[in-house]
Amino acid sequence: DQQVKQNSPSLSVQEGRISILNCDYTNSMFDYFLWYKKYPAEGPTFLISISSIKDKNEDGRFTVFLNKSAKHLSLHIVPSQPGDSAVYFCAASEMGANSKLTFGKGITLSVRP
Amino acid sequence: NAGVTQTPKFQVLKTGQSMTLQCAQDMNHEYMSWYRQDPGMGLRLIHYSVGAGITDQGEVPNGYNVSRSTTEDFPLRLLSAAPSQTSVYFCASTAGLAANEQFFGPGTRLTVL
Numbered sequence: 001d002q003q004v005k006q007n008s009p010s011l012s013v014q015e016g017r018i019s020i021l022n023c024d025y026t027n028s029m030f031d032y033f034l035w036y037k038k039y040p041a042e043g044p045t046f047l048i049s050i051s052s053i054k055d056k057n058e059d060g061r062f063t064v065f066l067n068k069s070a071k072h073l074s075l076h077i078v079p080s081q082p083g084d085s086a087v088y089f090c091a092a093s094e095m096g097a098n099s100k101l102t103f104g105k106g107i108t109l110s111v112r113p
Numbered sequence: 114n115a116g117v118t119q120t121p122k123f124q125v126l127k128t129g130q131s132m133t134l135q136c137a138q139d140m141n142h143e144y145m146s147w148y149r150q151d152p153g154m155g156l157r158l159i160h161y162s163v164g165a166g167i168t169d170q171g172e173v174p175n176g177y178n179v180s181r182s183t184t185e186d187f188p189l190r191l192l193s194a195a196p197s198q199t200s201v202y203f204c205a206s207t208a209g210l211a212a213n214e215q216f217f218g219p220g221t222r223l224t225v226l
Contacts, residue, residue, distance in 0.1 A: 004155075034214060043117070043203050043217030044156070089155060100146075100171065101205075101215060103155040 003027045004092050006104035014112050019077040021107050023090030026071065030092040034101070035064060035075050038087045047088075048075070080111045114139050117218035119204050125224045126194040134189040134221050136204030144207045145187040146171070146215065147179065149200040156203065162187055194225045 005024045013019045023033075031052040036044035050057040050064045050073065057064050063076045077084055090104040120135045138145065146161040148171075158171030162181040176198060178190040187206075191198060201222050205215040 006155075036217075041220075043205075043219045045217070046214040049214060091156075100158055100161060101148075101156075102172075103148075103157070105153060105155040 001026070002104075003030075004090055004102050004104040006090055006107050008107055009105070010108040010110070012110045012112060013080050015082055016079045019075075019080045019084065019109055019111070021075040021077075021088050021090075021109065023073050023075075023104055024071055025073075025092050027092070027094075027102070028071075029094045030102075031095045032093045033064070033066060033073050034091045034093075035062075036089040036091060036103075037084075038089065038106070044089060077109075080109075082111045082113050085109055085111050116140065117204055117206055117216050119202075119218035119221050121221060122219070123222050125226065126191075127226050128195060130194050131190070131192050132194065134191075134202055134204075134223070136187045136189065136218060137185050138187075138204075138206040138216070139185065140206060140208070140216070141184060142206035142208050142216075143184065144215075145181065146205045147177070147187070147189045148203045148205065149173065150203060150220075151200050159189065159202075191223075194223075196225045199223060199225045 034049040035047040037047045038044040048062045066073045087106045089106045091101040117138045143164045147159040148156040150156045157173050160179040162168045201220050203220050204218045207215045
């Protein structure tokens, strides 16, 4: 049973437009959510996170929105750049369980010049 | 700081062989974890440690052993390699309760024939 779901395996957007990457979760105990970016042959790198006490967190071009009632979060990238092309993983953890991240399967984002 | 380092980068084993994947971090992080990434599966937690001398199982621990004798090192042992353990392995670390963001190493690509 997958607790973190990224149902769209890929997304293609034009440079300069908005990229919206979606993530759903089923475990009500999750209270911290993270997005990681991964390039081929590299380890994932942390992008942005959000605590369950917030509904929005912004960092430059990246904004994460959390809808707890729907158990849904999304990552917005505005404007999208070709260098954003990568695999994006949504991850979640329970309070205090810092070493235990549950990941989604990832979304491959392609930003067309 | 080197961050999280992993060796080797690539490894080919025959079924039944044993080996140890090395992981080290120089950030004085208490929490360390091992994940494996398989195509279409995202990252799955194998084992984790909340401090020297303390380890616990993750989602897919079978076939793997870990130990944590120092804060810096967290090796992953494959006792008798199987083709199902062909994967990319990532080690990660995080500071502690106030920091859910995990820092990942570059990965070890393991093939078991």
